Amino acid sequence: MTETYVAYGATQHLFKECARHGDYEIPQALEKKGEIPADENGTHLGVGSGWWYDTLGLTPTFNVWAQISFIHMYMLQVRIRMFPATHAPIWTQHLTNHCFYAAEDRLVVWHKVTSSSLRQRYLKDLFSQWRGLLIAYDEGLVKGDAMLAAALWRNLLNAREDVDYQKLAEVVGYMRREIRRLDLASDDDVAKGSWTFGANPGTEAPSVLLQSMLMKEGENA
Template sequence: MASNSVCASCLRALRQQARKEIQRQPSLASIRPQHTRRLLSTTTRALAAEEQPRSTKRQPSKPSSANPSAFDLSQLASQLRKTDTLRSATEPYIAYGSTEDLFKACARQCDYNIPNVLKQPPEPAPKNAGQEDVGVGSGWWVTPKEQGGLGLDVTFNTWAQVVFLHMYMMTVRLRCFPKEHAGIWHQNLLDHFFYAAEDKMAVWHGMTARGVRNKYLKDLWLQWRGLLLSYDEGLIKGDAVLATAVWRNLFKSSEEADIADVALVTAYMRRQLLRLDEMGDDVFASGEVDFEGPAAVKALAEKQSPWMHKSFSSEDLKELEPAQAPAQK
């Protein structure tokens, strides 16, 4: 994955390359040792200008391809990044920064806070029927249904499930990366979630004990593993199975869940997966990824299938019945 950032490992390699350039080229060997480090941030032409008397008026110089002593730092870094050793050393740093942006795109879809915690002195957070802390959130996932949203409870569990859903779609796209990259990127994306989850536990829910937070984090890890399995099964077996997975994870298997909302989320997932699939690796790896709103799929989800109004004859019903095994004599 290409990146414009240079980490400590890259910097050390660049210094070694600069020393080799000085030893190999006579024009660079004449530069004083104290100027060796400055070679990484300027051209040798600028260094030569510093050797002139201060009374001499400096004229801006144009880079010349005929001067073998001048080289571009960015081009050198790009060449060094192509080597297997340096790429393996810098890949975790690049993956960490890019997956942080990818996670922020997931977290923007549903965020919340608990105003009672900010009061002086702090007050207990209001509870819902399941004794979960209820806060104030943003995003169409928690917007009341009267205002066109899904109307989910503004709780930590809702936040985790909505972020998990978007992280799953990111994970599906990361599986298209080369094998040597996919594992590192997926692990960094998951780490960003658990950093944010632990922070919310401590700040908004008063879980100051590390042992208590670790218990909930382990439970979230098990939920993530099960979610991966259920959503993968839905992608393979069809929308009905995918909608069932959405109903179990996002809507908590509630009998009061609106089937139209379940269909809307299922269509939303299909469309976002298609958008991510059409996105190039370089664009996705840059972290500049965002998700569409529900309006893009709402009309599609509300459209009724013509089979809903089709009548079945007795012959059609017979074809749907499973074949009976012949009676044994």
């Protein structure tokens, strides 16, 4: 009877750890008549810092924040699947719920989306991305680094052509390293809700398979 309350509190902290890596602000949203900056497609532009923005070169936007959060949520979910079968679904559902509560709050606070129906459309699209991402990252986890890199390229990097393949390889290495850390952790280590991810991507060399992919890409350039 009490597990759902324990899971709710712990996953709230776990999601905050997932979300902090891509956190951003839009200072103009806090001004009374502030005009939120946007690109040519109308996408709101924020201000953020950290490896994902400063080194990988991503733009602080709502969707990018979601994709960075999703990567970390995915790694946690892989570990939560190892919980006893009767417990894992509760934890997975609470972690997902916290993400969408936070996403809706972000739409209101930083993007001034006051229309409930419009927010629901954003969230519905975001949920579709999450479901598709789970399948794509699972496939990459099983079939190898090149497949995982392709999934990251489509989701995190929006299939852009000017991708830095070395940086992409660093994200793959980061995911492999952190999933391994979670694999070695006990259920209690995760269930306490105090789990933190390790060093930023780029601290480990890419796999041999991914190195060969990078070399081939360099030869074609």
